[in-house]
Amino acid sequence: MDSSSPSNDQKVKQMETQIRHLQNELALTQTEYQNLINNYFDIFSNMEKMVEERTRELNQVQSQLETKTRELQIMLDASPTLIFYKDTSGRYIRANRRFADFLDIPITDIIGKTHRDLFPESDEKVFLDDGEIIRLGQPVFGAYGHVNTHEGRKPIQIDKIPNKNSRGNVIGIIGFATDMSEQEKAQRENQELQERLARSQKMESIGLLAGGVAHDLNNVLTGFVSYPEYLLMELPEDSPLRDPILTIQESGQKAAAIVQDLLTLARRGVTHTQVISLNEIIAGYIASPEHQHLASANSQVRVEMRLDGDLLNIKGSGVHLRKTLMNLVLNAFEAQPENGQIIIRTYNRYIDEALKGYDNVLEGDYVVLEITDKGIGIPPEDLNRIFEPFYTRKVMGRSGTGLGMAVVWGTVQDHNGYIDVKSTPGQGSTFRLYFPATREAANRAEKPVPMHAYMGKGERILVVDDVREQREIAVSLLGRLNYCVESVASGMAAVDYLQKQPIDLVILDMIMDPGIDGLETYRRILAIHPDQRAIIASGYSENQRVREAQKLGAGAYVRKPYMLEKIGLAVRRELDRPDESHPTRVQSLST
Amino acid sequence: MKINHTSADDLQDLIHQVNQSTISTIGSVVTRIIAIINDPDATAKELVEIILTDPPLAANILRLVNSAYCAPKTKIADIQQAVIFIGFEALKELALNQKVCEIFKRSMAINGYSRPRLWKHSVAVALFGKMLYRREFVQRGENAYALGLLHDLGIIIEDQFRNEQFRQSLEMASPKSCPLTDAEREMIGYDHAQVGMALSVNWNLPDDIVDGIGYHHNPLEAPEASSGIAQVLHIANHYCQQNQIGYCDAPQQDESVYIECCRRLNLESHALDLIMNDVQQKITEMEAEGLL
Numbered sequence: 001m002d003s004s005s006p007s008n009d010q011k012v013k014q015m016e017t018q019i020r021h022l023q024n025e026l027a028l029t030q031t032e033y034q035n036l037i038n039n040y041f042d043i044f045s046n047m048e049k050m051v052e053e054r055t056r057e058l059n060q061v062q063s064q065l066e067t068k069t070r071e072l073q074i075m076l077d078a079s080p081t082l083i084f085y086k087d088t089s090g091r092y093i094r095a096n097r098r099f100a101d102f103l104d105i106p107i108t109d110i111i112g113k114t115h116r117d118l119f120p121e122s123d124e125k126v127f128l129d130d131g132e133i134i135r136l137g138q139p140v141f142g143a144y145g146h147v148n149t150h151e152g153r154k155p156i157q158i159d160k161i162p163n164k165n166s167r168g169n170v171i172g173i174i175g176f177a178t179d180m181s182e183q184e185k186a187q188r189e190n191q192e193l194q195e196r197l198a199r200s201q202k203m204e205s206i207g208l209l210a211g212g213v214a215h216d217l218n219n220v221l222t223g224f225v226s227y228p229e230y231l232l233m234e235l236p237e238d239s240p241l242r243d244p245i246l247t248i249q250e251s252g253q254k255a256a257a258i259v260q261d262l263l264t265l266a267r268r269g270v271t272h273t274q275v276i277s278l279n280e281i282i283a284g285y286i287a288s289p290e291h292q293h294l295a296s297a298n299s300q301v302r303v304e305m306r307l308d309g310d311l312l313n314i315k316g317s318g319v320h321l322r323k324t325l326m327n328l329v330l331n332a333f334e335a336q337p338e339n340g341q342i343i344i345r346t347y348n349r350y351i352d353e354a355l356k357g358y359d360n361v362l363e364g365d366y367v368v369l370e371i372t373d374k375g376i377g378i379p380p381e382d383l384n385r386i387f388e389p390f391y392t393r394k395v396m397g398r399s400g401t402g403l404g405m406a407v408v409w410g411t412v413q414d415h416n417g418y419i420d421v422k423s424t425p426g427q428g429s430t431f432r433l434y435f436p437a438t439r440e441a442a443n444r445a446e447k448p449v450p451m452h453a454y455m456g457k458g459e460r461i462l463v464v465d466d467v468r469e470q471r472e473i474a475v476s477l478l479g480r481l482n483y484c485v486e487s488v489a490s491g492m493a494a495v496d497y498l499q500k501q502p503i504d505l506v507i508l509d510m511i512m513d514p515g516i517d518g519l520e521t522y523r524r525i526l527a528i529h530p531d532q533r534a535i536i537a538s539g540y541s542e543n544q545r546v547r548e549a550q551k552l553g554a555g556a557y558v559r560k561p562y563m564l565e566k567i568g569l570a571v572r573r574e575l576d577r578p579d580e581s582h583p584t585r586v587q588s589l590s591t
Numbered sequence: 592m593k594i595n596h597t598s599a600d601d602l603q604d605l606i607h608q609v610n611q612s613t614i615s616t617i618g619s620v621v622t623r624i625i626a627i628i629n630d631p632d633a634t635a636k637e638l639v640e641i642i643l644t645d646p647p648l649a650a651n652i653l654r655l656v657n658s659a660y661c662a663p664k665t666k667i668a669d670i671q672q673a674v675i676f677i678g679f680e681a682l683k684e685l686a687l688n689q690k691v692c693e694i695f696k697r698s699m700a701i702n703g704y705s706r707p708r709l710w711k712h713s714v715a716v717a718l719f720g721k722m723l724y725r726r727e728f729v730q731r732g733e734n735a736y737a738l739g740l741l742h743d744l745g746i747i748i749e750d751q752f753r754n755e756q757f758r759q760s761l762e763m764a765s766p767k768s769c770p771l772t773d774a775e776r777e778m779i780g781y782d783h784a785q786v787g788m789a790l791s792v793n794w795n796l797p798d799d800i801v802d803g804i805g806y807h808h809n810p811l812e813a814p815e816a817s818s819g820i821a822q823v824l825h826i827a828n829h830y831c832q833q834n835q836i837g838y839c840d841a842p843q844q845d846e847s848v849y850i851e852c853c854r855r856l857n858l859e860s861h862a863l864d865l866i867m868n869d870v871q872q873k874i875t876e877m878e879a880e881g882l883l
Contacts, residue, residue: 010861013859013861014861014865017859017861017862017865018865020726021726021727021862021865021866024725024726024727024729025725025726027729028725028729028730028731032680032731035679035680036678036679036680039634039635039674039679040675042634042635042636043635043636043671043674043675046636
């Protein structure tokens, strides 16, 4: 320290102090800085942890949200209903798969669009309530309208509800639309089916009624037809009674024609196992005097035939088919009084897909009889009724019996066929009759089977028939075939008989009056001998009760009258049938 | 200095009154901040939590941090950011400063005393004490800062709860003949150092702060453990008053105590001058920013 210059000394000391102070501050600051860094590190690592935690939470929430969204979409897509979400400005913000399929565009193309973009030319009514739903916050159910889609105009029904957020504010619309095409179609089909059923029932009941009166009427009419002839022969040429009697005769003949038709209707259900060539029926008819007479009376109408030379045969009743053809041709003549044309066509047709028309035609091989006229046609409202008996647009009584088309209908039904009628008023009508084709040859000459093929071996047979002559014939025929035959006169007697002793075969008459019929008898016999072999015999057509008996296990159905070969073969076949193998379907035998 | 029975009861009564007032809520926050200052393991997070439970304090701190005094480049929006920006240490000081300041708010001037002036004095003493510790003893001096802010807390209490007697004490005190503490004892029965000590005990403040407050006029009588900080406070207090940063115009202390303190701590006057320069500069800066 320099005492000579105190101010200098002072200054030096001061500077030294200052330096010391600075050094001290520096030392402290260094440790503080270290602390600070540690603190910052804590803060940052804390923050990092927080960020990590928050990120994890966010990720979790996001994946939950994604799962929920996916689940929602799966549910939406699984719905058969068209589901969509719209925002308040009417833009689609979500749609399900069904909705996209309905429009035939990807879902992504729906999002952001409005209904104007998606259904430009559609009924606006079903869309217009969007604004109101958003404004009022009230749903609208069952709105009905039509929209144009790639598959054409479709009916839809829409339920729309306001989409609200958690605060209850409307943020859009959720809609559920149902494509009503299928429902409408089903409804239409159901209605058609019912109409067809009603038609069918009407025809059946009229057929029954007609059948009931026809027999009696026929006998009554004999007098009206034969006596005038006799009277006319007896009366002088100039008798004033001739004309009235001629009128009576004509009326009687007309009545007889009606009865013939009624009988045809009544005789429906006869087994039609004849193998028939439709072309031959047509040729036979065209050559007949009836047709010749008809053609010359309508000489201005040309009749053209286009018959398929390779036409398949059908199975059926020639008489009925001929009558059917005649009625249709008659109809065609009457439909075109002047300068008409009738085309009769036949051809084979395989239907591989059910056809829809007057009747529904099922898949299969068919022979088609087609009769076309260029006449006045049939108004659509009448098409459904033309086959009803006595239904006509023509002046009643001018021609025909009023039953012609009913006969046509009944015949086709009995042949398991179908009718298709196409008609345009003013241009003509086409009747197409579809008959199931058969591969069997027509009028097959059946080779007689040698008798030894159906000789008996002494088996015991019980004949059950209420008619004595029938029993006697059966017993004698079967006796000749080396069977040991017994007979009883009723079902009850047969049951009693079988309770006492077994028998190899029972021949059952189906209709026995009074007493239990063949089916009931068979049922009771089966209760005693569950495996009893049996054959059913009947003069009537194969009906429901016969088929029931066959279902129970009865063998062949033999149509009376009994004939040696027929019954012999049936008996032999039934007896030779292996045990336990009841035939599920047995061909009925007939000549 | 002993207090007689009646006055001791009155002091207890006064402390009770204080604890019923808004000052007690301030006191609890101050206590917690000081606890953090004294805990080497305390983290900034704990301080931030204390500040966040006191929204007016948090708002005040954000206002200051965003003021030109700190001048951040982008606005600091939360206390967490404030920690990062000004540092944990600075935030402790700032929080304490602001909380204690709430006690000094109301303005009243009498005989050279006013609360704002007393606050400025307290801040100056706090800065002086802290700098002294750092520069002369190479210690952090955290409690010296807290002590500086709180040492005259008793005056505020007297002013608020024993207002009439305190006025009379101020009038009675004179630079030459009568120090303020004597006048207080005469008029109230105890002095502001005793009030501050009683309150700091009640608030569970650390012992050196309690003793620092209680013995700031007679540091040579302080217990051994607290004698250093009491002497530093005495020097800081004395020196600030000498330099016109005081709460009243009366330097009432015995000059000999001050000289003895400097001697014991081996402090030279030019070193104190250097520190005083910096304190004054800082006070000037703060005043310019309107922080006092």
